Amino acid sequence: MDMKKSDNVAGDISGDLAVETFGVSKSYGPVRAVDEISVKVENGQYFVLLGPSGGGKTTLLRLIGGFDRPDAGRVLLHGQEVSSLPPNKRSTSMVFQSYALFPHMSVEKNVSYGLKLLKLPAPEIAEKVASILELVGLKGYNGRMPHELSGGQQQRVQLARSLVLESDILLLDEPLASLDANLRKDMCQELKRIQEQVGITFIHVTHNQEEALTIADRIAIIADGKMIEEGVPKEIYERPRKKFTADFIGQNNLIGGKVIETDGNHVIIDLGFATVAVPRSEQSPDKGAEVTVSVPAEMIEIAKEAPQDNDLWQFLQVVYEKETYVGFGSQHQIRLPDGNEFIALTNSSDERFRLAQGDIASIVWPTAVARLHTS
Ligand SMILES: Nc1ncnc2c1ncn2[C@@H]1O[C@H](COP(=O)(O)OP(=O)(O)OP(=O)(O)O)[C@@H](O)[C@H]1O
Ligand SMILES: [Mg+2]
Known part of the structure; x- marks a missing residue:
């Protein structure tokens, strides 16, 4: 598939960074959902935001995608300030947390919906939809209705619906949350394969540590609105720097003490x-x-x-x-x-x-x- 940059992207791709936030914050009334988070995501990286429920992961993703405006701080995509741009003017596409398919539309209609809004010619739409369905392993499923698909297949259709827009940054909010453990493992491998094949940047939100460790090139631990720490999965698992991470990832025994000396x-x-x-x-x-x-x-x-x-x-x-x-x-x-x-x-x-x-x-x-x- 030709993942050329779509025309609605503001500015040119420059540098190696797909996404950069500088001290972004967002409050909902008294709740500081995101509290001065700075994060850098490289082009083509599979980046995972991992943390407990209510920690601010969805909010951070919405700030990157333009669904919310930060109260403070800046969001850059490919080196360009986008803080004031709406979602459809950004080089991002979002797969929402528990966002259902249109139940009355076939797989093909679900996937082509976004392209129709962009008023692309019908043959071009058909060609793109066919190639995306093949990519996500749903070749020949064009006419199926959502209720005729398994959970994993529905999740693939959701993914196809976002991928087909050819944004170069895909934001995925808990894309595997509704799947059972086995299917989740399979879909993890699938997502990774698809991301490597299309070569675009994925930012994937999850509260499941096994999923994060399996799929990520890099993990950021987000809790209580803050970035706790980030690193490659092996570092985060084997050498957590923060007590929070040691408690949250893997099964670590924590015990308090006092430093006597450094020897x-x-x-x-x-x-x-x-x-x-x-x-x-x-x-x-x-x-x-x-x-x-x-x-x-x-x-x-x-x-x-x-x-x-x-x-x-x-x-x-x-x-x-x-x-x-x-x-x-x-x-x-x-x-x-x-x-x-x-x-x-x-x-x-x-x-x-x-x-x-x-x-x-x-x-x-x-x-x-x-x-x-x-x-
Ligand atoms: N629209 C909103 N109005 C008020 N409070 C909100 C809103 N959206 C989020 N919050 C609050 O902001 C905090 C962060 O929420 P957020 O949805 O970003 O967490 P999350 O890490 O995605 O959690 P989960 O893993 O449960 O999806 C929570 O305390 C939540 O209750
Ligand atoms: Mg969430």
């Missing part, structure tokens, strides 16, 4: 009942600072006895509570001496030993996997 590449933390070493990050906190340590549940091992003292491993003495079978493995609930709970995930049940509720055990993790968070 070479490690920061030594007093947990109140034990000390642990955590790898030093870019900014090491001062002595006495209150910090949070996060330890990924899947990196924790349970041992009957404390290991030899060794810089490569950290351990804590704990009380074992219970095991819950979770399909791919087991989840072990553990009580720390301060009463806090830790979770350890193991791949398969370890048959070498079984712990009973109330048993004293040790949990062990590689020093390198823990993270330090100051906020």
Whole structure:
């Protein structure tokens, strides 16, 4: 498909950035839905806005698409200020959150609707619709009505309806939310394939972390109207900088403590009942600072006895509570001496030993996997 830039786009494509916001804010009455968010999205990137419900993701997307005006800050598309332009004068196209198809129109009519509004000649419309339906895997479905399609197929029609407009930035608000887990996984791969094939910029909003990690080139964590942090999926998952991210992504155990000292590449933390070493990050906190340590549940091992003292491993003495079978493995609930709970995930049940509720055990993790968070 020829994804040429449509004529209604303001200005020329310049630079490598498709979207740039500078401190955009939007309030609804007393609610600060988006609070000074600055974000940069590169041309051709699959960018995901991830965060909890009510965090401001839809509002940010609407500001980029021009459906709302920011109270403060600026929105640039391809280096051009667009803050005062309406949606149809922007190089964006939006797939709305739970936006239904026209129920009384066939697949073909649904997809061609936007092109008809642009008054394109009928043969050109037919050609574009055919090529888009092929791209989304719905070749030959032209005459079907929405109620004759599965949820996933309806979602593809929605996608086709936006793609056919040939905008070079597609804004997708929870495009997979109504699908069951399996279909969502398939559609994730499909969306990624389509995005790579057409080579345009996608900004995809979701509150589902697995979806974000699978599909994104880059993820921005949005919560409480703010940009918490951004990075590539591996960074966000394995090395979250913020406590919020560590809590929201993956299954991390969080525990508060105070910095005793920085020793070479490690920061030594007093947990109140034990000390642990955590790898030093870019900014090491001062002595006495209150910090949070996060330890990924899947990196924790349970041992009957404390290991030899060794810089490569950290351990804590704990009380074992219970095991819950979770399909791919087991989840072990553990009580720390301060009463806090830790979770350890193991791949398969370890048959070498079984712990009973109330048993004293040790949990062990590689020093390198823990993270330090100051906020
Ligand atoms: N039109 C509106 N009028 C009043 N308040 C609004 C409006 N739209 C959004 N809000 C409020 O702004 C905040 C952010 O909403 P937004 O829809 O952007 O969140 P979201 O991250 O998309 O959430 P979800 O994942 O549930 O879709 C919420 O507190 C919401 O109640
Ligand atoms: Mg939303």
